Amino acid sequence: MSSMPAEKCKQCSLFFNRDFFCSHLSPDELTNLSGISRTMAMHRGEAVSAEALKAWPIIAVASGVLSIQHLLEDGRRSIAAFFMAGDIIDFRSFADHARGQVIALSKANICRLSPQVFKQIVKNNPDAQEIMWENLRNQSFRAMDHSSDLAKKRALEKLASFLFECRCHYTIAPQGSTVSIPVRRIDLADYLGMQPETVSRCFRDLEEQGIIEFKTLSSVTIKDVPLLRQIANGAKDASAYQPADKTMKILRFA
Numbered sequence: 001m002s003s004m005p006a007e008k009c010k011q012c013s014l015f016f017n018r019d020f021f022c023s024h025l026s027p028d029e030l031t032n033l034s035g036i037s038r039t040m041a042m043h044r045g046e047a048v049s050a051e052a053l054k055a056w057p058i059i060a061v062a063s064g065v066l067s068i069q070h071l072l073e074d075g076r077r078s079i080a081a082f083f084m085a086g087d088i089i090d091f092r093s094f095a096d097h098a099r100g101q102v103i104a105l106s107k108a109n110i111c112r113l114s115p116q117v118f119k120q121i122v123k124n125n126p127d128a129q130e131i132m133w134e135n136l137r138n139q140s141f142r143a144m145d146h147s148s149d150l151a152k153k154r155a156l157e158k159l160a161s162f163l164f165e166c167r168c169h170y171t172i173a174p175q176g177s178t179v180s181i182p183v184r185r186i187d188l189a190d191y192l193g194m195q196p197e198t199v200s201r202c203f204r205d206l207e208e209q210g211i212i213e214f215k216t217l218s219s220v221t222i223k224d225v226p227l228l229r230q231i232a233n234g235a236k237d238a239s240a241y242q243p244a245d246k247t248m249k250i251l252r253f254a
Contacts, residue, residue, distance in 0.1 A: 024127040036114040042104040057091040064108025070100040079191040126160035160232035178221045
């Protein structure tokens, strides 16, 4: 961990991506924030300690994926939320309420922001304030969608919804049809409330139906976006899963 001078910020996605918070700061604001903030490079499975969260409770994700995880007494794990590049998470009071652990699901780079300087910037910089509000809205919408997925949707519907979540954040192809899956399947299973075998079976079902095509284990092309959207939205009519150009067997819901 080290102090992050403003010059280093210019190599960070939080600065050069215009959709992210730090790109909307003035040079003085960036210098003040970076001078008293801390960077942290995390490995998969590494946690941010409760003590660290108390001292530096506002985290900006520059790359990789963070999660909030809960571990039950019998060893079962639940992943309540993902946070991806560009997300800013306010963990003030988080460690006092036993709400789980903040754990990296991949190699990740984060910036732990000074609460005092961050608060002042958000108060005085309308552009930075708007970015922050937009980020919070997106996190709220993701949380609501995820809650609905867990409560009502079947396995295949959950996975289809997750692919659209990835499409919003991890698009590879210019057309927006090829996306990166940023987490391992065992983590995805814990996020969706499924078994890893069910995740693999659902992926296989979608691929066999010609709806998706895997480029690599972590890169998938959505070949039939409307049909995948129907599945994600919980269409119950089997005829809705019949593409116009060919006959398709009814998808299996695990």
